[in-house]
Amino acid sequence: MSGAEFLDLACLVALGILTVAFLLTIVRIVLGPTLPDRVLGLDMLVAVVIGYIAVVALYTGFALYLDIAIALGLVGFLSTVALARFVLHRAHNERDKQAVRGEQRP
Amino acid sequence: MIVDLLYYVAGVVVLIGAVFSLLAVIGILRFPDLYTRMHAASKAGTVGSGLCLLALAIASLDLSVAIRALIGLVFLVLTAPISAHLLSRAAYIAGFKPSSEMAVNDLGRAEVVKK
Numbered sequence A: 001m002s003g004a005e006f007l008d009l010a011c012l013v014a015l016g017i018l019t020v021a022f023l024l025t026i027v028r029i030v031l032g033p034t035l036p037d038r039v040l041g042l043d044m045l046v047a048v049v050i051g052y053i054a055v056v057a058l059y060t061g062f063a064l065y066l067d068i069a070i071a072l073g074l075v076g077f078l079s080t081v082a083l084a085r086f087v088l089h090r091a092h093n094e095r096d097k098q099a100v101r102g103e104q105r106p
Numbered sequence B: 001m002i003v004d005l006l007y008y009v010a011g012v013v014v015l016i017g018a019v020f021s022l023l024a025v026i027g028i029l030r031f032p033d034l035y036t037r038m039h040a041a042s043k044a045g046t047v048g049s050g051l052c053l054l055a056l057a058i059a060s061l062d063l064s065v066a067i068r069a070l071i072g073l074v075f076l077v078l079t080a081p082i083s084a085h086l087l088s089r090a091a092y093i094a095g096f097k098p099s100s101e102m103a104v105n106d107l108g109r110a111e112v113v114k115k
Helices: A003-031 A035-060 A065-104 B002-030 B034-059 B063-093
Strands: none
Touching: A003 A035, A003 B002, A003 B034, A035 A065, A035 B002, A035 B034, A035 B063, A065 B063, B002 B034, B034 B063
């Protein structure tokens, strides 16, 4: 078996493994009991997809996929940061509302 | 000959990266609470995707492609801890309780949470 044949086979096996990982991540996003669990699942989904794109670029030989992977990494990082701020601010808002309700009670 | 060797190395690295991603996802599914799941996702997940990018850098045989793949790897390794730290800190301050099996809780003693 030559090197290129081995690389093609390894890419196919890796694509299969990454597909299983992708589907299991979606299971966690659907199950995930709280909002941060779902945000974590989406973050992991982006990481798995970056690996997937890298393997597809390796398998097909189109290096242009790499730019998509870098851009996806940037978007995934920014969305995780934004969702973390959202989790924090939603908790603060609920705390403020409870404080206001507590003051209005006699 | 040397190209064949690089292809073999890239194939092995890509398989290791895929297995790391799968282990990270199994950790996300099986660990008991958010903070332990974060531990699996931000370490093993980063290594998994990073090894796939590294394999692309090894097997591309092209300097521009290899440098872009390494830039993607460095970016991934730089941003994954930051986003994991932000998310776990936000979840802790928002009041999502860790599992009862948690032994060390340094953030619980910090001043910022008690406000």
